[in-house]
Amino acid sequence: MSDNALAGFPARRKARKRAVDVLYEAEQRDEPIRRVLEDRRKLAVTDPQMPGIPEYTFELVDGVAEYLDEVDDVIARCLHSGWYLDRIAAVDRNILRVAAFELRYREDVDAAVAISEAVKIAEVLCGEDSPAFVNGVLQSVSELEKK
Template identity: 45%
Template sequence: MGARSKARKRALDVLYEADLRGVDPVTLLADRVGSTDVPPVNDYTIALVEGVTAHRSRIDDLISEHAEGWTLQRMPAVDRAVLRIGLYELLWAADVPDAVAIDEAVELAKGLSTDDSPRFVNGVLGRIAVIADQLRAVL
């Protein structure tokens, strides 16, 4: 597993825990960065958590709009976190190709969520990827 893949997994862990506990992800991450009880936090993990948090309202709106038949609250928490990371990378991480953002999100879903989640994540991000250039133009 590459460094960025590990960073995504760590960002997912932070976003998932923050979602379940109802706390701010950046604050939770800051506690981890300052702690000697956990391994050092990769810079890309920090960028992902901060980016998802900064754009969360827009990210959640887009997920809700394109997750056919699913509300954000009805989705498994892991899927929400995976989609948030994937969508952040798709629209705001200029150095990550669209296909890589989607593939990495699908891989996270395969390893950590339900059997149906990889297909669901791929479908939602795929629908958004079709209009990603238009979305980036207005961000």
């Protein structure tokens, strides 16, 4: 997605979307998440064509990297029978990771905001069924976190 497509996004949504990009790239390249984040940071500094990386993106990516097993576990517990984390489309999976991290570890982010932002990103990046899927899983994550 070009920066022009992000033009209407609020700053935190842009940061969330960039976090999804980094997580997706790390997964596709089969490289450590933090290494990909650092590569992106270096590229943003050396290449004037590359946009900068918002501080909130660093916080999200670093948090997901630190708690990846726990985040994946909570998502997996909220999937319907027959669904597994590795069966979910990679972009959807990484949107879920960012939002589940926010729901579980970021007290400064309201649950409704984390879910809404994830759905809006899914509307832009994913297939037509993805926003409803992302919403349903994250509603379950949110309920699980309240217990």
